[in-house]
Amino acid sequence: MPDTRPRLEEMFRRMLLIRRVEEEAARAYSLGKIGGFLHLYIGQEAVAVGAVAAIEPTDYVVTTYRDHGLAIAKGMSARACMAELFGKETGCSKGLGGSMHLFDAPNRFMGGHGIVGAHIPLAAGIAFAAKYRNERNVTLCFFGEGAVSIGAFHEGLSLAALWKLPIVFVCENNEYAMGTPLERSLSIEDVSAKALAYGMPRDRLFVTDVLDVERTMAAAVARARDGQPSLVEMRTYRFRGHSMSDPGKYRTAAELDKHKAADPLTRARRELLSLGRKEEDLKAIEAAVEEEVQDAVRFADTSPEPGPEILEPTTYAGPFAS
Numbered sequence: 466m467p468d469t470r471p472r473l474e475e476m477f478r479r480m481l482l483i484r485r486v487e488e489e490a491a492r493a494y495s496l497g498k499i500g501g502f503l504h505l506y507i508g509q510e511a512v513a514v515g516a517v518a519a520i521e522p523t524d525y526v527v528t529t530y531r532d533h534g535l536a537i538a539k540g541m542s543a544r545a546c547m548a549e550l551f552g553k554e555t556g557c558s559k560g561l562g563g564s565m566h567l568f569d570a571p572n573r574f575m576g577g578h579g580i581v582g583a584h585i586p587l588a589a590g591i592a593f594a595a596k597y598r599n600e601r602n603v604t605l606c607f608f609g610e611g612a613v614s615i616g617a618f619h620e621g622l623s624l625a626a627l628w629k630l631p632i633v634f635v636c637e638n639n640e641y642a643m644g645t646p647l648e649r650s651l652s653i654e655d656v657s658a659k660a661l662a663y664g665m666p667r668d669r670l671f672v673t674d675v676l677d678v679e680r681t682m683a684a685a686v687a688r689a690r691d692g693q694p695s696l697v698e699m700r701t702y703r704f705r706g707h708s709m710s711d712p713g714k715y716r717t718a719a720e721l722d723k724h725k726a727a728d729p730l731t732r733a734r735r736e737l738l739s740l741g742r743k744e745e746d747l748k749a750i751e752a753a754v755e756e757e758v759q760d761a762v763r764f765a766d767t768s769p770e771p772g773p774e775i776l777e778p779t780t781y782a783g784p785f786a787s
């Protein structure tokens with residue numbers, strides 16, 4: 466049996482980094498340092514970290530406005546993420562995109578998209594380009610269960626199946642689309658069944674263990690690399706409201722507590738202890754993550770805002786007259 470401890474330890478670190486970035490973002494938002502919308506990923510970290518562990522750095526990720534976790538999992542620094550949330554020039558999108566429009570081309574993180582479902586055909590296009598150029602890259606496309614009733618979802622899956630595109634569609638089913646529970650927006654509870662209409666392989670996981678996410682995704686990624694797209698449903702749960710303006714009154718405290726008790730982040734910590742990692746080793750990881758997050762907040766806070774000089778180069782392709 467391979468030793469899973471180093472892998473799980475790194476996944477724990479990444480999940481914790483995302484969790485702490487999100488918690489600090491919530492704090493900064495309430496202090497008025499972040500404007501606009503802020504959709505937190507707290508509770509869903511295992512999906513991003515497990516899925517990205519199953520791909521190569523040259524593979525692509527595309528997602529929704531709930532994008533901080535996947536951006537960081539794909540390699541964006543906490544600094545670049547936090548500075549973008551603060552609207553600063555040092556952010557990944559020079560402070561012009563904000564929370565919903567994180568973008569990191571060098572790490573092949575292709576957004577951050579605000580219109581529900583609209584990025585699904587874009588992701589199919591990225592996968593088409595990779596196939597057309599004979600690259601072996603796979604695209605992972607993430608969306609919520611609220612997107613699967615949108616026409617663009619069906620257009621994207623239909624063409625991906627027809628053209629055998631190297632893509633995995635990942636539905637992060639967190640049980641609510643804003644305040645609308647699953648059973649009031651979908652006629653079937655098993656989202657993965659939508660793949661049947663396109664003759665596409667499907668898989669479904671109730672996410673409790675980040676290593677299970679990696680295994681499930683690894684199988685789908687291997688298929689995608691051979692030109693067989695899949696639909697994978699990750700049943701997960703968000704611990705916060707839809708966005709910062711949502712107090713989440715449509716669900717009970719008991720429901721929330723039940724899901725928090727099954728938090729994949731605390732499970733990974735427990736698992737590491739049971740595999741023989743020492744409490745002080747985990748505390749050292751936690752301290753290092755804390756330093757990284759506090760550094761990101763300081764960096765974001767002290768960075769300058771973008772000035773008018775970036776308008777032209779960010780609006781038009783060069784060359785520019787001096």
Ligand SMILES: Cc1ncc(C[n+]2csc(CCOP(=O)(O)OP(=O)(O)O)c2C)c(N)n1
Pocket residue numbers: 529531579580581582608609610611612639641642643707
């Ligand atoms: C086409 C479109 N319709 C409505 C909205 C407003 N809206 C933003 S998020 C959201 C809910 C989406 O829920 P889901 O797809 O389950 O993703 P989650 O937010 O749970 O991650 C809606 C209706 C939008 N952004 N785009």
